[in-house]
Amino acid sequence: MSDVLSVAYPWIKALHIMSVIAWMAGLFYLPRLFVYHTEQSEPGDSRDSVFQVMEYKLLRYIMQPSMIATWGFGLLLVMTPGIVDWGSVWPYAKLAGVVVMTWFHMWLSARRKEFARGANTRTGRQHRIMNEVPTLAMVVIVLAVVVKF
Template sequence: MSDLLITLYPWVKAFHIIAVISWMAGLFYLPRLFVYHTEQSSPGDSRDEVFQIMEDKLLRVIMTPAMFASWLAGLMMVMTPGIVDWGAAWPYVKGAGVLGMTGFHYWLGLRRKDFVAGRNTLTGRQYRMMNEVPTILMVLIVLAVIVRF
């Protein structure tokens, strides 16, 4: 199994990067859609329906599969011999960042359910602030992996 993982490593790494880019694009865009949804529609109006379709497809068709693909490829890289130095801090920092990103993904899914039920209580300003969470986590993850502190 180790030999196969070593052989596939460049492909798995490329797939991981593609999946992470797709996931991140959604993590940046969905809160922005929530801003516009909050500020430009009311529950049940035609804009509400359009925003709900856009949010659902982004979350269900793009973000969630990209998240699972990121996790799968990431775990395959972790299992590849010689890739992770478990004596360093960076793999744990990256892992915490990825868990935070995953938690944020699920938080966004809960907010989408609030819109569907017509019970969103957050403001556009609050969604704008939450839109910074994936940026902070991304910086943490990239620095951990590249600088390897």
């Protein structure tokens, strides 16, 4: 298995990067949709239903598959011999960043369900603040992988 992973390494890495880009796009965009949803609609009005469809489709058809692919390709990279130096700090820092991004994904999913029930209690400002979480996680992940501290 390790020989196959070593030969496929460039392809797995490329697919991992593409998955991360798609996932990050959703992690950045969905909270912005929540800001607009909060500030420009009321539960039950026509804009509310449009926002709900947009949020659902983004989460279900883009973010969910790309998160799963990111984790899958990432685990394959971890299993590739010679790629990860477990004596360094960077793989653990990256893992922490990915766990934060996964938690944020789940948090966004819960917020979408609140909007669907007409039960959103957060303000646009609160959604704007939460929109910084994936940025902070991304900084940790990129620095960990590139600088390898």
